[in-house]
Every structure is written in C-alpha cells, then in structure tokens.
Amino acid sequence: MKPKTVFWFLFVCAISPPLCAQQNQKLDSLLALYENHPEDEAKVQLLNEIIQIELYSNPVKVKDLIEEIITLSKRINFKRGEGKGFYRKAGYFRHKGELDSALFYLQKSKKIYENLNQIGGVLNSNVELALIYIEQNKLDLARKNLNYNIELYKNRDSLTKENTEFKYIGTTYHVMADTYLEQGMYNLALQNELNALKLYELTDNELYTADALNTLGCIEGELNNYEQAYSYLKEASNLYEKHNDIANQVVSLINLGNTYFDMGDYDKAALYQKEGIEAAKKINHKPREAVLWSSLGNTYEKLNKIPEAIESQKKAIVINTELGHTNDLLSPYSSIGNLYTQVNDFEKSKYFLDLVIEQAELNNLIKDASLGYKRRSELYAKMKRYDLALIDYKKSTAFKDSMFNTTKSQQIEELRTIHDTEKKEQQIILQEKEITVLEQKAEISSLQKILLGGLLVISLIGLYGIRQKLKRNKLEKEKVDAELAFKKKELTTHALHLAKKNEVLESLKQKAQELKEREESKNGYQQLIRTINFDLQDDNNWENFSRYFEEVHKDFNSNVKTKYPQVTSNELRLLALLKMNLSSKEIASILNISGEGIKKARYRLRKKLDITTEDSLQDLVLSL
Structure with missing residues (x-):
C-alpha cells in the first residue's frame, strides 16, 4: 500500500457539503473587498485568503494572484508578505512538478524569513524544502532540513520568549516519518510519527492529530497490521468529518480503500474509493479525485470489470493532464496499458507502456520502470514477439534486482540508525546519572567539610575522586564491551547471510541447470545461470563483510600479511x-x-x- 501522507501545506479550508454555496459567496465577498481595499498589509492577507479557496480548483488564476502578492508586497515594502508570496509560488511550481523552480523560490522565501528572524517562517520553509527533496529522492537533504528544525526546537528557550512559533513542530516529525516511509524503514517511520502524534496532542488541535493517525494507519498497513491500520484510519476519518475537513477526509478514504485492497476485500475497497470520489468532487479537489479514479480502476481490474477499469483510468489521466501533473500520470498509464493488453488492443497498450518506460527512465523511477518493462514484456509475449518479450523481461528483472539490493541496504541502514540512536540515548542517560551522583556527592562533601574540617575533607575528596575515576573506567569498559558485542553479532549475522544467500543461489543454479537440460530452448536458462554465477562471484558482499570484520578483529589482516x-x-x-x-x-x-x-x-x-x-x-x- 503506497502511503498517501497528508502534508501540512495541502490543508484547505474546512468545507462541508452544505457549505459549498457559502464558500462561493465567501469568495465573491473577498474579491469585492479586495477590489475596493487600499494597498496595505491587509490587502495582501485578503489575497492569501482568496488563494486558499482557489488553490486546487483554479491553478491558473492562483498563479496570477501569487504574482500580485509579490508585486504588492514589494510596492509597500512588506517583507513578510513578499516572503509569503515566494513561499506560495514555490508551492505552485511544486504541484506542477517543476521542482527546481520550486526550490529556487522557496530559498528566496526562507532567506527573507531568516533576515526578519521569523522562526515560524523558517520552520515552514524547511518542511517544504524537505518535501521537495523527498520528491527528488534526496532523502539525506530532506532529513538535514528537518533536523535543523529539531535543533531549533531543542534550543527554543534561548531563541524566543514565546514558544508559539513551535506550536506545530510535530509537522517536522510528521514529514521525517515520510522520509523513512519512502525508504521502507517502517520502524523509524513509526517512531517519528508517534513523536508527531504526541506533539500534536499537546496543541489540542484535532486536525493535526488526525494527520498523524492517518500516517500511522499507512505505516501499520505497510507492516501488514491491517486491523490496527483500519483503527487509525477510521479514527482520522471521524476527526476530519467532525471538523468538516472534507479535503483531508478524502485522504483517509483513499487510505482505507488501499487497506481493503491490500487485504483482498475489493468490494469494500471500491465502496471507500467511490465515497472518496464524491467527496473530492464536492470540494473540487482535482488531484485527489485523480488518485481515487486510478485506485478504483485497479480495484475494478481485480473484480474483472475491465471496461469499468479502463474508464476509471481514463478519468485519472484526463484530470492529471489538465493539472499538468506529469509524474502522477505514470500509474494510470501503466494500468491502462496493462488493461488494453488484456482486451487484445495491442496498439493502445504499447502506446501507454512506452510512455511509462520513457518517463520512468528519464526521472530514474526504478519501480515504475520495472513494472513498465514487465507489462510490455507480457504484451510482446501475447503478440508472439518472443524476442522483444525476452529483452523487456531482462530489463524488468534488472530494475527489480536493483530495487531488491536497495531495499536490503535500506534495512541494514535502518538497523544501524536505530542502534546509533539507542546508543546516544544510553549515553545521555549515563551522563544524567553521573551528574546526579556528582550532585549527591557534592552535598555530602559539603556536610563533611563543616563537620570534620579541612584535612578530613581533602582526604574524602581524594577518595571520592578515585572512586569516580574507577566508576568512569568501569562505565567506559562496559560501553566498549557492549559495542564490541554488538559488532560481533553484526559480523556473525552478515557472515550467515552470505552463507545463506550463496546456498540459495547455488540451489537455484542447479534447478536452472536441470531445466536447461530438459527444455528445448536453453538461451534463457543459460542467461539465468550466468546471472547467478555473477552474483555468486560478486565481491561487494565480501567487501562489506571485510569492513565489519576489521571493526571487530582490528589489525588481523595486517598481522597475517606481516x-x-x-x-x-x-x-x-x-x-x-x-x-x-x-x-x-x-x-x-x-x-x-x-x-x-x-x-x-x-x-x-x-x-x-x-x-x-x-x-x-x-x-x-x-x-x-
């Protein structure tokens, strides 16, 4: 289940179904006020409110309004308004998929906020930067910006007299969780999202709490804890409904549909997806409506309703094309290409799958590329073009192997990060205990100084110093021993993993050899055997093992060579x-x-x- 995390900058005004007419009336009133209002800071705020209403329904008009915010703010020398305008402009380009432009204007916005010492604006800019870096798959840069926010939060008392600017610091952890979700590091994602939930609950803002619950539901779904996922998502949906936040309730409906899809209950999945489509239409939220149409198309395919599935994917394609969301077209393109293969419309199938492969390779989207080649291989096989089918199958497998290796590396990195975090926490606890002991000893030392006099005090202080030194030596030894034990365990695990991997590959090689001897066509099996041989002889795994080995048995290799x-x-x-x-x-x-x-x-x-x-x-x- 692909997580559909609700990001803070997507929040729109709360609109319930009976309030749609009122919302239009509000827009008309704001426009009338704007036309007759003098040029001041309040007029800039009016523009922001108009943009908030038109954000998803009229993107072309929104672009002009954003330019007007920047121009007006410069004219009246309203720096904060100018920063907000660049911030809005960055968001506009991000939704269009023009991420370089989004980064450019966001950096300009952040610079203004830094010059004004407006911490809230800096925090928001760092979160938005992180979201863009996530889309660019630059997760280290994303976490760098988020960690900057966390450091500001830790030092908040020295930065500002009021902590209101940190009220929604939970959003930083909320997006940090998404960086780990993108890498499949679900344990770290869970830790950060639970932090976000705890901080959101302190604000007494149930909508932000709902956002955290929504993401927790996604994480539990990825961990196949479907009952817990449903519980979180349903609670989030109820909170959104309570506050008439239809836009974000739509996201909960998307995730509930995905949960039932993953469970194989396609009828319930379709119910939630249809409910979500109707809700998205009421608030004219085109991007989420497109997501739901594509998801419903996938569900119809599972229910063997192929014509309905094709129509649903077409609707998703039309909406994303109108919005200019290029990357969001890949999923419906891939699905509809596969559907046309099933109904033997080979020309249309190839057209859409070619688009998927071209766009995926251009943007280094490995998962989409692998699926695109796999589906085009199936198309060629159905067309009896077995030569082309084999070529695409090999490319699909290569991308899939790349994903597998990436996933394994991410799992190892997750374990290492968890270990480092726990290690730092233990060090902090030890330091706090040492400080407590020192304070207690200092109090006792003061009393003894009063009672026993200078000579006795000096003796006790000397004795205390010796004891403290022994204690520190003992703690240091325990820490070193614990680290060494962990590294030995890590080394053994890695060695056994190598053994198991080679054992499995050898078994696969033998089976492939048996099939090769029985089958008439031997080229495919020979290629498989060569691939396995290459992996069996791969030195990368041994280099990783050697690095762990040297950490545990220092200078062993050099001693042997000497x-x-x-x-x-x-x-x-x-x-x-x-x-x-x-x-x-x-x-x-x-x-x-x-x-x-x-x-x-x-x-x-x-x-x-x-x-x-x-x-x-x-x-x-x-x-x-």
Whole structure:
C-alpha cells in the first residue's frame, strides 16, 4: 500500500457539503473587498485568503494572484508578505512538478524569513524544502532540513520568549516519518510519527492529530497490521468529518480503500474509493479525485470489470493532464496499458507502456520502470514477439534486482540508525546519572567539610575522586564491551547471510541447470545461470563483510600479511572465516566452493604456514 501522507501545506479550508454555496459567496465577498481595499498589509492577507479557496480548483488564476502578492508586497515594502508570496509560488511550481523552480523560490522565501528572524517562517520553509527533496529522492537533504528544525526546537528557550512559533513542530516529525516511509524503514517511520502524534496532542488541535493517525494507519498497513491500520484510519476519518475537513477526509478514504485492497476485500475497497470520489468532487479537489479514479480502476481490474477499469483510468489521466501533473500520470498509464493488453488492443497498450518506460527512465523511477518493462514484456509475449518479450523481461528483472539490493541496504541502514540512536540515548542517560551522583556527592562533601574540617575533607575528596575515576573506567569498559558485542553479532549475522544467500543461489543454479537440460530452448536458462554465477562471484558482499570484520578483529589482516607475506587474498578470506569459528559447511557456502574444496584449501594453507600435523590450524588462527 503506497502511503498517501497528508502534508501540512495541502490543508484547505474546512468545507462541508452544505457549505459549498457559502464558500462561493465567501469568495465573491473577498474579491469585492479586495477590489475596493487600499494597498496595505491587509490587502495582501485578503489575497492569501482568496488563494486558499482557489488553490486546487483554479491553478491558473492562483498563479496570477501569487504574482500580485509579490508585486504588492514589494510596492509597500512588506517583507513578510513578499516572503509569503515566494513561499506560495514555490508551492505552485511544486504541484506542477517543476521542482527546481520550486526550490529556487522557496530559498528566496526562507532567506527573507531568516533576515526578519521569523522562526515560524523558517520552520515552514524547511518542511517544504524537505518535501521537495523527498520528491527528488534526496532523502539525506530532506532529513538535514528537518533536523535543523529539531535543533531549533531543542534550543527554543534561548531563541524566543514565546514558544508559539513551535506550536506545530510535530509537522517536522510528521514529514521525517515520510522520509523513512519512502525508504521502507517502517520502524523509524513509526517512531517519528508517534513523536508527531504526541506533539500534536499537546496543541489540542484535532486536525493535526488526525494527520498523524492517518500516517500511522499507512505505516501499520505497510507492516501488514491491517486491523490496527483500519483503527487509525477510521479514527482520522471521524476527526476530519467532525471538523468538516472534507479535503483531508478524502485522504483517509483513499487510505482505507488501499487497506481493503491490500487485504483482498475489493468490494469494500471500491465502496471507500467511490465515497472518496464524491467527496473530492464536492470540494473540487482535482488531484485527489485523480488518485481515487486510478485506485478504483485497479480495484475494478481485480473484480474483472475491465471496461469499468479502463474508464476509471481514463478519468485519472484526463484530470492529471489538465493539472499538468506529469509524474502522477505514470500509474494510470501503466494500468491502462496493462488493461488494453488484456482486451487484445495491442496498439493502445504499447502506446501507454512506452510512455511509462520513457518517463520512468528519464526521472530514474526504478519501480515504475520495472513494472513498465514487465507489462510490455507480457504484451510482446501475447503478440508472439518472443524476442522483444525476452529483452523487456531482462530489463524488468534488472530494475527489480536493483530495487531488491536497495531495499536490503535500506534495512541494514535502518538497523544501524536505530542502534546509533539507542546508543546516544544510553549515553545521555549515563551522563544524567553521573551528574546526579556528582550532585549527591557534592552535598555530602559539603556536610563533611563543616563537620570534620579541612584535612578530613581533602582526604574524602581524594577518595571520592578515585572512586569516580574507577566508576568512569568501569562505565567506559562496559560501553566498549557492549559495542564490541554488538559488532560481533553484526559480523556473525552478515557472515550467515552470505552463507545463506550463496546456498540459495547455488540451489537455484542447479534447478536452472536441470531445466536447461530438459527444455528445448536453453538461451534463457543459460542467461539465468550466468546471472547467478555473477552474483555468486560478486565481491561487494565480501567487501562489506571485510569492513565489519576489521571493526571487530582490528589489525588481523595486517598481522597475517606481516607474518606470512606469501598468503594470497583467497587464503586471507579463509583465515578470516576460521577466526570466526565458523563450520566448514558455512565457510564452503560463503566462499562458494565444495566441502572437498575446503579440505584441500586447509591442507594447502597448513603447508604454506609450515604447520606440522600435530599442531592445530584453528589454534594458530585464533592466536593471530
């Protein structure tokens, strides 16, 4: 289930179905006021209110109004209004997918807020910057801006007398959670979103609380905790309904539909998606209506209602085209291309799938590219163009392998981040305890100074210093031991992972070899065997293992090279695995050789190291 996190800058006025006419009346009143109002700061605010109403229904008009905010603010020297205008302009370009322009105007806005020392504007700009970097897949830059906000929050008492500017700091954690969602780091996403929920609850603003609940529902859905996901999403939807926030209730309906889709309950998924479409139409929220039409099309496909599915995807394409949201076209393009394959309309299918592949590769969208090639491969197979089908299948597999490797790297990075965070927290706790002990000892020392006199006090202070030094040494040793234990565990896990991976690949290779011998067409299987051989011989995994090994067994490799310069790199690998006390079977899997090969390698190594039959190779290695 793809998370559809509600970002703070998408919030619109709360509009209930009976209030649509009133909303139009409000717009007319604001426009009349604006026309007759003198040029001052209040007129800039009127423009902002008009933009808020027209934000999603009339983007062309909104662009002109934003330019008017900037021009008017410059004319009356209203710097804060000028900053708001550039901020709005950045948002306009972001929704159009023109991210470089969005970054340019957002930086201009942030600079103005910094010069005015307006912390709230800086906080908002950093969140918006993070959202743009997320879309560009520059997650490190996104987190850099968000961490800047967190540091400001930690030092808030020295920055401002009033903390009202930090009222919605929960939004920073809310978007931080999304950076981890993008990488599939669901545990870290969960931690940050729970932080956001806690901070939102302190504001007594139920709409922001609903946003956090909405994202928590997405995270639980990704973790396949569907009951908990439903609970969060339903509570969020109820809060939005309570406050007549139809725009964000639509997002909850999108996510509820996605949850039931992932559970395989397509009838309920369709109900929520249809309800969401009607709600989006009432407030004229075109982007979310497009998302819902595409989701409903996918649901209709699962229900085998192909004509209805095609019509739904067409509606999503029309809306996104009108809005100029290029990247949002990829999902309905891919789906409708696949649907046309099913009804044997090959020309239309190829047209849409070609568009997907071209756009995905241009923007380095690996997942979309992999799915596009896979579906075009299926199209070519149905057209009996097996040569082209095989080419596209290989490309799809290559992109899929890239996604798999990225996911594994992200999982390792998540574990490392969690470990580093816990380690820092433990250090803070230890420091706080040491401070408490020092304060208590200082009080006792003062009393003793009064009672026993100078000489006795000096003696006690000396004794106290010795005790504190011993205690610090003990804590430091415990910390080092804990870190070493963790690294050993990490090293063992990595080694066993290598063994298991090679064991599975070897099994796949044998099966492919058997199929190759039975089938008439051998080219595809030969390609598969070559791919597996390449992965079995891949040195990247060994480089990662060597890095972990050196952290645990420092200078082992250099000691071996110094004492036995004749040892080869392969023999050094064997020595490292022996140092870890791994079994011969595990070593054989990691090095991708047979059990008999391990025996021969050990024999040659004993001979090269000049070890007699009475001496143990294992004992020698452990002593190095």
